[in-house]
Amino acid sequence: MGPFLEILFGGLMTGMLYSLIALGFVLIYKASGVFNFAQGAMVLFAALAMARFAEWIPKYSGIANPIVVNVLAFAGAFVVMIGVAWSIERLVLSRLVNQEGITLLMATLGVTYFLEGLGQTLFGSDIYKIDVGMPKDPIFLLEKTFEGGLLVNKEDLYAALIAAAMVALLALFFQKTATGRALRAVADDHQAAQSIGIPLSTIWVIVWSVAGFVALVAGVIWGSKLGVQFSLSLVALKALPVVILGGLTSVPGAIIGGLVIGVGEKLSEVYVGPLLGGGIEIWFAYVLALLFLLFRPQGMFGEKIIDRV
Template sequence: MGFFLETLLGGLMTGMLYALVALGFVLIFKASGVFNFAQGAMVLFAALAMARFSEWIPGWLNMEPGAVTVALAIAVSIAIMVGVAWLIERLALRHLVNQEPITLLMATLGIAYLLDGFGPLVFGSAVYKIDVGMPKDPIFILNNLFDGGVLVSQEDLYAAGIAAALVAALTAFFQFTRTGRALRAVADDHQAAQSIGIPLSRMWVIVWSVAGVVALVVGIIWGSKLGVQFSLSLVALKALPVVILGGLTSLPGAIIGGLIIGVGEKLSEVYLGPLVGGGIETWFAYGLALCLLLVRPQGLFGEKIIDRV
């Protein structure tokens, strides 16, 4: 039973990390109706900025690396991601207002390749580390219930708490703020939103800025675990089934979808993998997403879209 719980908790923590990446996809789609293929590239770009400024700032200020320099690096990285959002709106999105969704989708694909190339060009292409002070040593819990206890990663626990806080904050933002309601109106119909005075360009800058901050959080957590390298941009591929499962318009759905896939991957690999030769973890998420698409295309918590003619 202890081993099962350890596997279960490991799956939950992994799923929470997948969900953090999925939040960026959901955020852009919920606020603009665009599926953002650049989210993975934004994660890599933000992580590179954070890693490099964490190295540069102590030297510039003649300070020892510590909490102050980390906070400054985070602040600078946030400013950079807001600047990237402004440039994306200024140079690309504002010229594609009221265009077909496929046009906007292809624009995000172009932005992804641009960021994938520009990030390593500016910040370097080596493997960098990020250290924001999160404890990495695992701990044992439930010692009184199971012999030897259950091994849990403290870093994963912090990541789970951050993800839960992000979902709560973003859900409140969309539901209870004037800007959040305006963003939902833009996603429903660009022309109708403009006709009632909602500034489309400002809304896009806001939502891409928020998505950039989410990408930075993801980059810090994944970079802290795995190091900052080009493969970090590919982590978005693991989030695609999460988005499909939870629903493209549901922030809580991204979390629940991530947890389902994380747990399903771990349990299937541990208990079914030996029976089929292993490798289930690599395709389980996509198989589950495909099965769901056949019966519920909008996902578990997505909004069903009905077009009337």
């Protein structure tokens, strides 16, 4: 029972990180109807900014305190992501209002490659390290319940807690603030929101800024775990199956979908992988997403669209 629970906890912690990235997709799609293929590139760009600022601040300012350096680097990276969000909305999306969905998708693909190239130009293409002080040594949990306890990596545990806190804060933001209610109104009906004086362009900038902040938090966590490298954008694309499972318009779906995929890929790799030669963790999420597209394309919690003639 102990090994099974260790795998289960590991899957839940990884799934929470997937959910955090998937929230960026869902937020933008709900508010603007754009499937933001650039979310993975935004995670990479944010992580690069954080890593490089953490190097440059002590070098050029003389500040040596690592906590102060990380806070300043995070704040600087957040400002950069707000600038990225504003630029995407003003220079790209505002000029493509009422265009076909495929046009908007291709636009976000273009933004993806632009951000990857710009990140390499501004910050370099080496593998960078992000050290925010999260401990990497393992700990034992529930030692009184199971013999020997459950072995859990501290960094994974802290990362999952941070991701869970972010998800909770976003939920409160949407439910309890005036801006959050305006975002939900825009998501429900653009024209109705405009008719009561909600400015769509401002809302879209806010949504992209929030998605940029989510990308920054996710980039810092993944960068701390894996190092900041250009393959980080591919890790972020694991959130695509998450939004397919949960539904493109559902925030709870993004959370549950991430947990399902995180647990499913870990359990399948350990228990089914040896029978099939391994590697299941790489493709499990995409096969599961394909099955959902075949039998329930709106996802577990997405809205089923019915066209009436």
